[in-house]
Amino acid sequence: AKVARSRTDLPPKTAAPPPPPEAKGAPLVGVFPAVLSRGLQAVIREQHRELGSVFTLRSLGLAVTFLVGPESSGHFFHAPESEIAIDDVYKVTVPIFGRGVGYDVDLDTRNEQHRFFAKTLRPAKLRRHVHPMVHEVEDFFGKWGNSGVVDLKEEVDHLLMLIASRCLLGKEVRENMFDEVSSLLHELIGGLHLVSMFFPYLPTPAHRRRDRARARLEEIFSEIAGARRGSGRVEDDMLQELMDSRYGDGRATTGAEVTGMLVALLFAGQHTSSTVTVWTALRLLTHPTHLHTAMAEQEEWLVGKEEQIDYDVLQQMGFLHRCIKEAMRLHPVTQMILRRARRGFAVRAKEGGEYSVPAGRLLASPLVVNNLLPYVYKDPHVFDPDRFAAGRAEDKGGAGAGDLAYVAFGAGKHACMGEGYAYQQIKVILSHLLRKFELKLESPFPEPENMLSMRPRGEVMVSYRRSE
Ligand code: HEM
Numbered sequence: 001a002k003v004a005r006s007r008t009d010l011p012p013k014t015a016a017p018p019p020p021p022e023a024k025g026a027p028l029v030g031v032f033p034a035v036l037s038r039g040l041q042a043v044i045r046e047q048h049r050e051l052g053s054v055f056t057l058r059s060l061g062l063a064v065t066f067l068v069g070p071e072s073s074g075h076f077f078h079a080p081e082s083e084i085a086i087d088d089v090y091k092v093t094v095p096i097f098g099r100g101v102g103y104d105v106d107l108d109t110r111n112e113q114h115r116f117f118a119k120t121l122r123p124a125k126l127r128r129h130v131h132p133m134v135h136e137v138e139d140f141f142g143k144w145g146n147s148g149v150v151d152l153k154e155e156v157d158h159l160l161m162l163i164a165s166r167c168l169l170g171k172e173v174r175e176n177m178f179d180e181v182s183s184l185l186h187e188l189i190g191g192l193h194l195v196s197m198f199f200p201y202l203p204t205p206a207h208r209r210r211d212r213a214r215a216r217l218e219e220i221f222s223e224i225a226g227a228r229r230g231s232g233r234v235e236d237d238m239l240q241e242l243m244d245s246r247y248g249d250g251r252a253t254t255g256a257e258v259t260g261m262l263v264a265l266l267f268a269g270q271h272t273s274s275t276v277t278v279w280t281a282l283r284l285l286t287h288p289t290h291l292h293t294a295m296a297e298q299e300e301w302l303v304g305k306e307e308q309i310d311y312d313v314l315q316q317m318g319f320l321h322r323c324i325k326e327a328m329r330l331h332p333v334t335q336m337i338l339r340r341a342r343r344g345f346a347v348r349a350k351e352g353g354e355y356s357v358p359a360g361r362l363l364a365s366p367l368v369v370n371n372l373l374p375y376v377y378k379d380p381h382v383f384d385p386d387r388f389a390a391g392r393a394e395d396k397g398g399a400g401a402g403d404l405a406y407v408a409f410g411a412g413k414h415a416c417m418g419e420g421y422a423y424q425q426i427k428v429i430l431s432h433l434l435r436k437f438e439l440k441l442e443s444p445f446p447e448p449e450n451m452l453s454m455r456p457r458g459e460v461m462v463s464y465r466r467s468e
Contacts (some may be wrong), residue, residue: 017346017354020065021051022058030058041335041368048369053350056361064362066336068369069376070397070404071350076339076365076406077412081107081347083361086414089338095200095207096188096267098214101260112247113261116415120241126420127311128236129167133428134309136162141432147465149442153456156277156429159184160270163425165252168265170239172224181220185266187213194452214263221262222255238265266379269418270331275455277426280327281433282456283383285441290385293319298434306435314427320434322385324426325395328408330383332367333454339363367407377403437464 023043025031034043044066047055053068067076076084085206090103097104101113119125140159144150161182165174173181191210225243226231234240242258254260284291297319302309344359357363372380376397377387387394397405409416416422433439440463446456 003166017356018082020054020347020355020357021055022056023047023051025058029060032059035059035451037122044336044369046368052353054347054353054355057203062362064364065341066356066364066366066369068366069350069373070402072347073365073370073404073407073411074402075345075347076363077407077410077414079222079345081342081413083341083343085239085340085342088340089362092192092197092200093264094191095196096214097264098218098256098260100254100257102423109247109361114417116242116245116253116264117259119245120238121417123311123420123468125241126424129421130424130428132164132166132312133425134237134432136166136184136426137432141436142210144437144464144466147210147463149214149461149463151459152203152281152462153274153278153460156274157270158431160274160425161278162316164266166237168238168262168452169221170235170237172227173220177220178192181217184213184220185263186396188263189271214259217261217263218256221259225258226256238262265282268416269422271453271455273422273425275282275331276324276328276422277429279331279452280324280426280430280455281462282440282445283330284323284430285329285439285462286445287383290383294323294430295434298431302431303435309428309431311424314424314431317391317427317431319385320427320430321423322388324423324430325406325408326383326385326390329371329406330381331448331454331456332371332384332408335368335451336364336366336376337407338367365407370407438467439464 023031026033028413031043031047038046043057047057048066048068053072056063056065056067067073081087087103087107093102104112105113130395137159140155140162162174164179165178165181169181177284187209191206191213193204193206195204196207201207221239224239228235228240228243239258242253242261245253247253284294297317301313301316339362341357341359341361341363344356346354346356350352371377374380376385377394386392396404403415405412409419441460442463443459443461446458446460448454449457
């Protein structure tokens, strides 16, 4: 006979950990008024201080769980795609990159396309870009006068576009259609507004311009690829690499895919590199001691032997490297990295508590807080490039931090693939400026642009004089 089991007969159920603590906010709007009045960064910092390293902010019906610091970020950065999804938060790029690439394709195809990126951005390939980069930089600054005042932000944007058109897009673009392609890319990326995040296909004028620009770019790159194939001409640029890439089943990349991948690389690499170059210059120009150390390093490696500049010499510029890395710590290119939890998971906070995060929850790793944690970085607000030098190595974050103490380039599965390329082009530019010019910051030290963009706000006016 069946005996009904009383509740106490059942095996003890381990209670699920509670949800993460939540910031207090007004009904419905949540922390929105606080974000409007004090700014998102300030609100995240306050809540981190109050609630610890794992907490949830709600605003206008949206809940975001923040995971601060290396201790709470392991699952966020290292879990497989089946647990933590990236495609959801980057879907907004589909109309920009186009169909058939990136977040429009299934995971296997995307992984194959990432393999093409990895191949084209590996050190053996980067070496070949040093001379074209140096050539563009010398040519560009050669056109400056003996002295003058410039908006460094605008100058660096333009120079990086020249470098990209030579190293990525190919000499056909660099030599014959630089202006057209630059303005098409401007329209394409300029088509990304707040409204695009929610309604990417709404027929607004900006979205229409974006779609026309995307179609014209595909025409241009398909034509160039066709002409190269037709004549058997092979060039040393990323366009060629992507044209010659093959999927696992032997299929060649199409013109649409090559265009999409080039746009994706520009999208990932242009504004980011420009932002970091300008912040590094700003920090050096406001820290004379570090500026002198950086200039002395250039003297050691290059003054009077400029023709020797190559990949290995750039690698040796340790102090300049640390200055760029430190500028990125203080001025990350994005406030936060986002993901979506595909499945619920438990996370332990640095303070010790354990919390359950539900499936479907939007997750954020706030670089603006991670990069300033006082138990990882000594005097975190100070620009101190040598915090990364051997002996101190604060970016290693001590035992257990793994690769998660310094996440300016992301970490884990989706860590930046262009880190080497970015350092290379930024170093080529700054190395030239340090050797050839005396610079002075004329405008006030800027704030970041706004909640979405961490670029320096407004003009960055710098006066220059050619060095003796
Ligand atoms: C200083 C400049 C740069 C910074 C600070 C930077 C930063 C980042 C960050 C934080 C991510 C991770 C995004 C995430 O996890 O959601 C990322 C991903 C990526 N970056 Fe960069 N990036 C820079 C330059 C570049 C350049 C020059 C390229 C290529 C030419 C590039 C290509 C990529 C790609 C392809 C990914 C996606 C990796 C993936 O999803 O698996 N980046 N970058």
